[in-house]
Amino acid sequence: MTDTLRDKQRDMTRRRFGAVTGSLVVSVLLGDGCRLDGEGAPGSDGRLTARPNGSTKTSAEGEHPLGLDGAVNRGAILQMPSKSATGPIPLLVFLHGAGGSAERLLARFGKAGDDAGVAVLAPDSRGQTWDAIRGGFGPDVTFINRALERVFQLVAVDPARLAVGGFSDGATYALSLGLINGDLFRRVVAYSPGFIVDGETHGKPRFFFSHGTSDDILPIDRCSRRMVPALRQRGYDVTFREFDGGHEMPPAIASEGMAWLAAK
Numbered sequence: 001m002t003d004t005l006r007d008k009q010r011d012m013t014r015r016r017f018g019a020v021t022g023s024l025v026v027s028v029l030l031g032d033g034c035r036l037d038g039e040g041a042p043g044s045d046g047r048l049t050a051r052p053n054g055s056t057k058t059s060a061e062g063e064h065p066l067g068l069d070g071a072v073n074r075g076a077i078l079q080m081p082s083k084s085a086t087g088p089i090p091l092l093v094f095l096h097g098a099g100g101s102a103e104r105l106l107a108r109f110g111k112a113g114d115d116a117g118v119a120v121l122a123p124d125s126r127g128q129t130w131d132a133i134r135g136g137f138g139p140d141v142t143f144i145n146r147a148l149e150r151v152f153q154l155v156a157v158d159p160a161r162l163a164v165g166g167f168s169d170g171a172t173y174a175l176s177l178g179l180i181n182g183d184l185f186r187r188v189v190a191y192s193p194g195f196i197v198d199g200e201t202h203g204k205p206r207f208f209f210s211h212g213t214s215d216d217i218l219p220i221d222r223c224s225r226r227m228v229p230a231l232r233q234r235g236y237d238v239t240f241r242e243f244d245g246g247h248e249m250p251p252a253i254a255s256e257g258m259a260w261l262a263a264k
Contacts, residue, residue: 046137046180046199050148052157060154076123076147077102081114090161090262091119095170098129116258119155123147130173132197163261165189167249178205189257191249194218206237208260210253212245
């Protein structure tokens with residue numbers, strides 16, 4: 001991570017949490033109607049319409065771009081597990097951090113998905129980060145929906161193990177989409193998230209959080225240690241792993257998240 005990106009993320013975190021004096025998670029989860037500047041713009045409500053097809057037989061293998069709209073630089077990558085499966089398999093929609101890309105996220109993720117037998121769909125955000133981080137839901141939701149529609153044509157997905165997850169800004173976006181689309185995503189994996197964007201919730205997904213105790217980009221005390229209790233108070237099942245480290249996704253933690261996702 002560059003120093004410039006680190007500074008931008010730190011400033012963004014201060015603005016987000018400073019603007020609401022630490023009440024963001026409470027406002028989002030307990031419904032007091034507080035919204036951040038820039039939210040509520042006309043556009044999508046964050047809802048996804050793509051759904052797994054029970055008649056699909058898995059035909060995809062290996063790792064390859066989906067080639068949506070001929071997008072090469074900001075597209076989506078499907079990574080299939082090397083282990084063969086006789087039935088529907090778990091799928092993770094995995095979202096990169098600010099200034100990142102699907103390709104770099106998958107390289108950082110290593111073999112965690114493959115070892116757990118999880119298919120991974122990694123889309124690129126349309127801009128430097130995900131739309132609702134700085135504004136409202138819109139083009140990123142549309143692109144993720146199209147990518148999912150394509151994957152559901154290629155992969156027999158187990159609906160009970162369909163998840164959305166991410167790292168940093170990607171984890172923030174995954175938490176937000178996961179709550180809004182809990183009837184689609186039964187599980188949500190958040191590696192070092194920052195906050196939750198307001199939206200109407202559906203379903204009752206389960207959550208896996210991880211966060212470094214020395215994170216100086218998205219401090220754990222302002223982020224996961226506030227969100228986890230708030231979600232639990234609302235009746236959500238949350239697994240939370242704190243680790244000694246900074247703003248990162250250690251291999252052991254990445255693997256634990258995938259094992260949690262893949263468990264039946």
